Amino acid sequence: MTNIRLLTPDDTPQYVTIWRKALVEQAEYFRIALADNPAQDIPTRFGNDSFTLGVFSNGSLKGSVSIERDSRIKFRHKALLFKMFVDGELAGKGVGRALITQAMDLAAQVDGLRQLYLTVLASNRRAIHLYTSLGFVEFAHEPEAVLIGDSYVDEIQMVHFLNGKHSEKILNT
Ligand SMILES: CC(C)(COP(=O)(O)OP(=O)(O)OC[C@H]1O[C@@H](n2cnc3c(N)ncnc32)[C@H](O)[C@@H]1OP(=O)(O)O)[C@@H](O)C(=O)NCCC(=O)NCCS
Structure with a gap:
């Protein structure tokens, strides 16, 4: 049985374990390296x-996603969605979609928060498909942003406006 809930400090040991494993075994999907933050x-x-x-x-914890609102006065309408991951044994069953949908629903309830933004490697078609299907739209494309192994990989930045209107505007321009 799977369930989704907010993590608390008590979940830290499990969180550390799954992320250390993911960053090593699925390094090609992430812009961060374990060595940068062991x-x-x-x-x-x-x-x-x-x-x-x-x-x-x-x-057992099998995946997570984080939302961090910018605390600076002029940027408080924005929040970063990051560290999204679902363990391979659950992949492709709609778990990632359920996880990010719940995160978006919680974000939509935050007073004054208008947009979620994220960064994804351009090679990560599965994640881009998921984000696009949930209303995220690309607003920037950085060539050769990340060095993975001995290959330079582009990065895409995407945004989702919690009221929907601006995303439609970006798509229509
Ligand atoms: C990306 C990730 C979170 C998705 O989680 P998941 O539980 O497998 O996702 P879901 O089953 O909810 O949905 C996956 C969607 O991607 C689609 N998909 C699967 N493989 C795909 C591929 N190779 N190319 C394009 N789309 C693909 C599925 O069809 C599904 O879309 P649909 O609902 O329209 O049919 C998970 O695969 C993962 O953790 N990957 C490694 C880490 C990662 O990439 N994190 C994101 C960093 S930005």
Whole structure:
């Protein structure tokens, strides 16, 4: 049985374990390297505008996604969606879609928050398909942004406006 809930500090040991494994075994999907941050603690505060959701299967953490609102006065309408991952054993079953949908629903309830943005490697067709199907649109494309192994990979930045209107505008221009 799978369930999705907000992570608390008590979930840190499981979180650290799955992310250390993911960053090594699926390094080609991530812009961060384990060596840059070996601790891999839960990266967000435990509030309503900075949180990490986890998906559990039979009590074990199998994936997560984080939302971090910008705290600066002039940027508080924006939040970063990052560190999205679902364990391979659950992949392709709609779990990633459920996880990010719940994160978006929680973000939509945050007063004054208008947009979610994210960065994804241009080679990650599966994640781009998922984000696009949920209303994220590309607004920037950085060539050769990341060095993965001995290949330079482009990065795409995407945005989702929580009221929907601006995303339609970007798509129509
Ligand atoms: C990306 C990821 C989170 C998706 O999680 P998931 O549980 O497998 O996703 P879902 O099953 O909910 O949906 C996957 C969607 O991608 C589609 N998909 C699967 N493989 C695909 C591929 N190679 N190319 C394009 N789309 C693909 C599926 O058909 C599905 O779309 P649909 O609902 O329209 O049919 C997960 O695969 C993952 O953790 N990947 C490695 C880490 C990663 O890439 N993280 C994102 C970093 S930005």
